[in-house]
Amino acid sequence: MNRAIEKKWQEKWVNSGLFDTDPNSMEKLFITVAFPYPSGAMHIGHGRTYTVPDVYGRFKRMQGYNVLFPMAWHVTGSPVIGIAKRIQERDKWTLDLYEKVHKVSKADIDKLSNPEYIVEYFSGQYHDVMVSMGYSIDWRREFKTTDETYKKFIEWQIRKLKSMSLVNKGKHPVKYCPKCNNPVGDHDLLDGESASINELTLIKFEIDGKFLTPATFRPETIYGVSNLWLNPDVKYNLVNSGAESWIISEKSYNNLSNQIKDLKIIEEVDPKALIGKFVKNPVTGENHPVLPASFVDPEFGTGVVFSVPAHAPADYIALQDLKNNSKLLNEYNLNDLVDNIKILNVITLKNYGEIPAKEIIEKNNVKNQNDPNLEEATNQLYKIEHSKGIINLDIPVYGGEKVAIARDKIKLEMIDESNAEIMYDFSQHPVICRCGANVVVKIMDDQWFLKYSDEDWKVKARECLADENIIPSEVRTNLSYYIGWLEDWACSRRSGLGTKLPWDKQWLIEPLSDSTIYMAYYTIVKYFKDLNIGDLNDEFFDFVFLGKNSESLDIKPSLLSKIRDEFNYWYPLDWRLSGKDLVGNHLTFHMFHHSAIFKKNQWPKGMVVFGMGLLEGRKMSSSKGNVVLLSDAIEEYGADVVRLFLTSSAEPWQDFDWREKEVKGIKRRLKWFFEFSDKIKNIKGSSINLNDIKEIKLEKEIDHWLISQLNLRLKDATAALEVFQTRKALQDSLFLLKKDIDHYLFRVENREDESVIYVLSTLFKTWIKILTPFAPHSCEELWQNHGGEGFISNEKWPQYDLKLIDEKIAKSEEIIENLIKDILQIKKIIKKDVNKIHIYPSQDWKWSVYEIASEIAKPDIGQIISRSIKEDVTSDKKELSQFAKKIAKEMTKTNYVGKIDEIAILTNEKEFISKQINSKIIIHENDSFDPENKSKQSIPYKPAIYIE
């Protein structure tokens, strides 16, 4: 097989429009794969994703389905904007990546500074590579998500959802880069990728008409406050929030000002001047002193902390540190204040006393407030108090309640009375944008959201999931989890490529939100070239997809109904294939949107989720340069080899590992298959013609055996393919079947009779059809070279014949193989000269006992003996009992398929056996010659052996 032959067939397929699919009277099958975002070259990891549906589609086409397999390009979004910018800035790393990994020519690389060109360039390349992989795609339906017609479709979708109140304006905290002026995702970060956004309660403690505003995870501890902490070594500012004045750290302003409207800096405040003064607790009304502590982080929260020494290890130890620091105490004149501090218990915890913080500090051996163990101690206590703690009975109103419940109530009460506000901060610092700036938490308040939090919508999405086939099945739990977990999803963006929000044009529709129901668009896109863009209004889509009124549409009614009929023909989508990284978003959104927009009978019917690709055992990654481009792989090995490797080395949902040695193994295997017909030719003396196979009545067991194996392999492969088990299908139909053929050829060596030719030709004719979905180019070529008419891609998938799958024949073959093995083994052990070998097949009565044993189906020796006696299988009871013991053990190791005429098969294969063991053999029908009394040892399927 060479590339020229593959190209020849690819051209023939395209020119004949073989895979262009329109509605017809056959049963339809509609499969899609997540369309690619073409921001780089296609590598073998991508290759697997598209090869699996192609194999499945080709298989189903051969089974007589009308299969639609379309492809499009998801080009909306922002990554290419960043890439283009970096190219423009001549960023060395990016240029290298695109020249060396994505192999963009020097001539083209500069043009990549235009984001539109990037997607244009790579989608063109994707298209070409997909063609050269031989994918059976209906290219008439190819589109980009920036096409004007697609935008019309997206506008319709988003308006539809808005009309159902599933799109709302809302508030949401996001990671935000003030320098880029944009929300940022984790992949946009240089540092702090794993930081999450946490909610804090900012509580106002009055001081001289102003407020100190510590922020806390644990608002319930407001009842246990002993003092406030300020860090005397950091800068603080007085800021105005509405009518109030707050004192917060200078560094926290950056974050907080993105959350609280019109937060204005008034002046700097000296923390040292506040130390020793008193603040008023807004809930208890008590006064607490302000004290100095070095552990207070100016970047976290507001840079102000309230101290709950009973429950916060840091507070407790800071208090101890202060007590031991006479210099500090004297500097601020705090001796009396500190002596008067009372430690108050708020939370009761089983197995802990009044001051759990103290206990946990001792347990973790924390020495001072700068000890690294402090964090661990804090985490331990926070967790246990949240899950197991009860509010102290002395606390008014909330006493006796669980902490987890009281916390929210106390927070809400304080907010209600304007004593507190919500703020957000990261779980860790720093969080740094790719541009180098510090990222903050910003509350976006003019954002548009898809209301995935809506309970009714979740119910529908779950219903959609319940009716779907999910492969592999464990993903169902995942999907269900995500449906529950999804909150409102911000569906508008400031930058990137995409469709504008029709009612608020300053926003673009977020690129995951525009790729949820696009499968519907495939079904009708080919008509758009005949329509005006103005025709594609909401009424048009309402009619085509939902069957609503079409009176005012200015489109020929016959065309209009043809479009609607086509949609109705293809929908619902039968299978959606996608990488497992998309489970939590694309695939879940897909169910949400379908269930909201379409009628129930048009909801998707199945999903297949893929694993990832490894390269020589390491994770594949373009950015790390650890990839093999699909185009290079095709050049080096040929498309069929690549297809076979990608589908045979792992099941679709497992990770596959591209190992060059193993790819070469596949190449050898394909070559063997491709040259198989030459072997037949050599035996026959002339080429096979598939239309002219001379049928022969088979007489030899081994001929039946191969036909039986063929049918068995075909049966197993067909069943496997039905559920996307490409690996198992190939294991059966390529690897194991090849082994069967090897074995057969070995057994029939030197036989050149017509049965061999018939058996091999019949097998060949079926075999090339089974492998057509996997290696279509090779199979087309073989088909054509051996008299096949038209495309083999159009041939019917072969039918297996259950009657030809014969367990007894398989068993007979096994008997012969095992006998040879056993004799060789014995010869090896006894190490003496061998004259003749005597073989004693099992006596009839032993078969009867085995039959009885297999009916009992348990190694129950007593029962086997008693039933054998009852049925009078033999008169020699002593031998019977010995044999029963043996058979009881043996039967757990073999599969009983019924009585086999061992004498006949051994006699037939006498010559072969004799040749294999290199000794003369004698088959005895009785024990008239049995000097060592070996014949007693025979067991059904295991004749006795005596070596002379």
Place this chain on the structure above:
RNA sequence: GCGGGGGUGCCCGAGCUGGUCAAAGGGGACAGGCUUAGGACCUGUUGACAUAGGUCUACCAGGGUUCGAAUCCCUGCUCCCGCACCA
């Protein structure tokens, strides 16, 4: 933390609705055949022991259920993946 999935022979991996499992298949290694040689191809070996087809030890560790466990149950250890405004 929450959710999901794993740990099998030199390596990758199948098996895991309990007995046909010393455990498929591939890769690697070794031996033999073929070949001018190499490659390719074919056959065999690749846990240990064994002068009769056997025995022992094995599927992360420990315990249990069973006539019987890689497969079922419990406990522990350990590895991988996802957790959002991003394709």
